[in-house]
Amino acid sequence: MPGNQGQNVDLAIVVAIQVIYSIALLVLISAGLAIVFGMMRVINLAHGEFMMVGGYATIVAVNAGVNIYIAMLIVAPLAVGILGLLIERLVIRFLYGRLVDTMLATWGLSLLLIGLVTLIFGNTTTGISPPIEGFPIGAYQVNGYNLFVIVITIVMVLAIWAVLSGTRWGLIARGTMQRSDMASALGYSPDRVYMITFFAGSALTGLAGGVLAPLVGLVPTSGTQFIAKAFITVISGGASVIAGLLSSATLFGLVSQLFTFSINPMVGEIALLVAAVILLRLLPQGITGRFFRGSM
Amino acid sequence: MAGSQVRQTAIVLVIAVIAMLVAPSLIDTYTLTVLIIYGMLALSLGLIWGFGGILCFGQAAFFGLGAYAYAIAAINIGESTVPFLVGIAVPFAFAFVLGAMMFYGRLSDVYLGVITLVVTLILFKFINSTAGPEYVIGKARLGGFNGIPGFQTLNVPGDPSWYIYDRSFYYFCAIALLVVYALVRWLLASPFGRIAVAIRENEQRVELMGYDVRFRKTVLFAIGGAIAGLAGTLFASWAEIVTPGMFSLSQSAEIIVWCIVGGLGTLTGPIIGAMILAYLKFLLGQQTLFDSTLLLGLILVLSVLFLPRGVVPTLALLYSRIGQGRRRPSTRATARRRMRASADV
Amino acid sequence: MSSVLETRGLTMQFGGVTAVDNVDFRLERKELRCLIGPNGAGKSTFFKCLTGQLKPTGGQITIEGEETTGWDPHWVARLGVGVKTQVPSVMDGLTVRENIWLSAYRTHGREKARHLADDAIERLDLGTIARSLVGRLSHGERQRVELGIVIAAEPWLILLDEPAAGMTAEEVGRMADIIAELNKEAAIIIVEHDMQFIRSIARKVTVFSQGRILAEGDVDAIMRDQRVRDVYLGKKA
Numbered sequence: 001m002p003g004n005q006g007q008n009v010d011l012a013i014v015v016a017i018q019v020i021y022s023i024a025l026l027v028l029i030s031a032g033l034a035i036v037f038g039m040m041r042v043i044n045l046a047h048g049e050f051m052m053v054g055g056y057a058t059i060v061a062v063n064a065g066v067n068i069y070i071a072m073l074i075v076a077p078l079a080v081g082i083l084g085l086l087i088e089r090l091v092i093r094f095l096y097g098r099l100v101d102t103m104l105a106t107w108g109l110s111l112l113l114i115g116l117v118t119l120i121f122g123n124t125t126t127g128i129s130p131p132i133e134g135f136p137i138g139a140y141q142v143n144g145y146n147l148f149v150i151v152i153t154i155v156m157v158l159a160i161w162a163v164l165s166g167t168r169w170g171l172i173a174r175g176t177m178q179r180s181d182m183a184s185a186l187g188y189s190p191d192r193v194y195m196i197t198f199f200a201g202s203a204l205t206g207l208a209g210g211v212l213a214p215l216v217g218l219v220p221t222s223g224t225q226f227i228a229k230a231f232i233t234v235i236s237g238g239a240s241v242i243a244g245l246l247s248s249a250t251l252f253g254l255v256s257q258l259f260t261f262s263i264n265p266m267v268g269e270i271a272l273l274v275a276a277v278i279l280l281r282l283l284p285q286g287i288t289g290r291f292f293r294g295s296m
Numbered sequence: 297m298a299g300s301q302v303r304q305t306a307i308v309l310v311i312a313v314i315a316m317l318v319a320p321s322l323i324d325t326y327t328l329t330v331l332i333i334y335g336m337l338a339l340s341l342g343l344i345w346g347f348g349g350i351l352c353f354g355q356a357a358f359f360g361l362g363a364y365a366y367a368i369a370a371i372n373i374g375e376s377t378v379p380f381l382v383g384i385a386v387p388f389a390f391a392f393v394l395g396a397m398m399f400y401g402r403l404s405d406v407y408l409g410v411i412t413l414v415v416t417l418i419l420f421k422f423i424n425s426t427a428g429p430e431y432v433i434g435k436a437r438l439g440g441f442n443g444i445p446g447f448q449t450l451n452v453p454g455d456p457s458w459y460i461y462d463r464s465f466y467y468f469c470a471i472a473l474l475v476v477y478a479l480v481r482w483l484l485a486s487p488f489g490r491i492a493v494a495i496r497e498n499e500q501r502v503e504l505m506g507y508d509v510r511f512r513k514t515v516l517f518a519i520g521g522a523i524a525g526l527a528g529t530l531f532a533s534w535a536e537i538v539t540p541g542m543f544s545l546s547q548s549a550e551i552i553v554w555c556i557v558g559g560l561g562t563l564t565g566p567i568i569g570a571m572i573l574a575y576l577k578f579l580l581g582q583q584t585l586f587d588s589t590l591l592l593g594l595i596l597v598l599s600v601l602f603l604p605r606g607v608v609p610t611l612a613l614l615y616s617r618i619g620q621g622r623r624r625p626s627t628r629a630t631a632r633r634r635m636r637a638s639a640d641v
Numbered sequence: 642m643s644s645v646l647e648t649r650g651l652t653m654q655f656g657g658v659t660a661v662d663n664v665d666f667r668l669e670r671k672e673l674r675c676l677i678g679p680n681g682a683g684k685s686t687f688f689k690c691l692t693g694q695l696k697p698t699g700g701q702i703t704i705e706g707e708e709t710t711g712w713d714p715h716w717v718a719r720l721g722v723g724v725k726t727q728v729p730s731v732m733d734g735l736t737v738r739e740n741i742w743l744s745a746y747r748t749h750g751r752e753k754a755r756h757l758a759d760d761a762i763e764r765l766d767l768g769t770i771a772r773s774l775v776g777r778l779s780h781g782e783r784q785r786v787e788l789g790i791v792i793a794a795e796p797w798l799i800l801l802d803e804p805a806a807g808m809t810a811e812e813v814g815r816m817a818d819i820i821a822e823l824n825k826e827a828a829i830i831i832v833e834h835d836m837q838f839i840r841s842i843a844r845k846v847t848v849f850s851q852g853r854i855l856a857e858g859d860v861d862a863i864m865r866d867q868r869v870r871d872v873y874l875g876k877k878a
Contacts, residue, residue, distance in 0.1 A: 100406075105596070108598075108600065280403065280410060284407055
């Protein structure tokens, strides 16, 4: 029956979009964390709150009459980048080389930020509506904004790749990734490299927060739902920023969507976490610790 | 146990008993009880982190498991003695299996942190999603985000109608904490405890001596799980309801804050840290001006930056310096080592 | 004489690098053997394969008749193998006595451990610092503490990685005496650079170069060997 077949094709497209979207989402929310971890060996547990701040920055800007795209793509990254810069100077830089202490301090920062935002905006849900309408594919409705998220993610990954491979700064950054004393060997102060890296990582996180703002009802504790996923995506990926991010996001995205479609979204979420535990047990150095070694 | 350690432990116990008797005249016993329970919870992490070098980001998982195991068993059995033991045994077994998986896989610190954190999240999400009537264990409905209310609270063994509550429950918890404290001190002074500390100091060397490091870490981790489970069991009786919030990341964060503020490498530090901070949070909860999360975060950041060894060891160091009656210029490293030695309370 | 340790075709590769390449090695009962060779010759990797800290990628290891290839370190240690690592591997947060006692306790139980620990402390002249935290000691003292950990377990095969490194001349002399004393009971393998020290303790040496055994034999004969002079002494001069 041709009609039925057409419907199957439609379904396949919709499912494919959904799977790609979930992978892109993981990449988007993890990129900032991955850069900071990959280059500085710092795990920022306030990452989720950085996203949350990015979301609030977007909403505040939109409510103040700023164009939503400018708010998401410029205001949010800038606001969170500056926040990150501040935090790097005030806290993180005293803790370089002390991985566990940075985790603890940034966990403290995450609570602090939740508290501050609660103080300012109150414990209520705020949100904005997505600027892109949904559209139908056959009998199915597709969320147009999801496609936008996919495109943004692809552009972002290409941009990271271009910066790392094509610019002088990227070269220094990659050198520092391999060996921490490389920056000083090349005549750059590692302090500056770290500072800029943390700014860049924070800005990307702010971007993720901004882009996701229309998708979630934002509350001060919104960040916590992202940190665990971002955290495991980055750790599972291993030391290489782009290869690690893409490979682990693909794996986790596929696993969670497989279980989401076959059972329900809750099981999908749990399957993702279980997959992470199993993966880390098998590959304690992350995916790129074992495969794609030396890639970017 | 060396003589001086026995004396030290005895002094701590005497002070604690006096405090236990005096405290009810200052703070109501209902609040005191939960402070003691939190003290026990902090002790569980203080043991495995401070002495075993195992940083667990999910100590709340065992706390919640203990509480849920107790609640479910209590609903099914009706009398609290067996559920009380179940509330300790289930987290012990869970921690043992989880620990074995991690330590036999030789995972490093960071990955340990990730896995314990993720496992906590899995439990949290799972319990949260069990609101439907199909999630039943025996007669007990898991209740999802609503939690489980209405179970038998602690009673005198053999008589389900003779509840241990209010002031007697307070004394029960306080004595339980003292007993656990004394047992842990004894454990740490025993060869098992010395080996645990040796593993924290230098895993490779302990292995080259012929000790099975993985097994010993697993056992220590499971003991920590059992103590956290005991705290959860008591908490269930105190709150008369168990909720998924017990598994939450902020609960785990709080336990870590208690330990780091109170001081790692000591047992009294985490207990005191927990009691003071939890009371502070309680007082802050009375007013709406200031968010308690904010303060908790601030304390964590500041203590990592300025008091990396915690309050109790720092005080012990100051005390020992004054006691020596002389000032010696010393490097940070030796000061830290001395702190660790002097504050092994 | 029967061998206490034997390796056949022992190979250890890291990625594309072969650190230990097809090594056949044999150690007799109560023998004392020195391993020498330039840095990066694979001596330390070879050691780590023997102790189980590294799992060799090829070949096999037999210790006292047991095939131990791929065993975990604590199982190898339980056969009676004592190891002193290159950088003193001790427990900084414990006292000298606790460090040594823990080692004796594993092998001999609570009662005998006390005597063994006392004995080791006396032999290594650690009595005055027995209650100090190891983290506060000097490098030479830490070296001795680690040796104490090794001998308190009464092993019959001892692997020593650069036992004289960073010691004063007086300490080196004492170390040579201690090693000679230990050798009455146990077979010993020593990785060492100090030729004078080697001459004072060893009869037979094995020369490693690029992961292979280059030469093996009497210490004086080896020193005259031109190939050895090229790879080892030549570089030094």
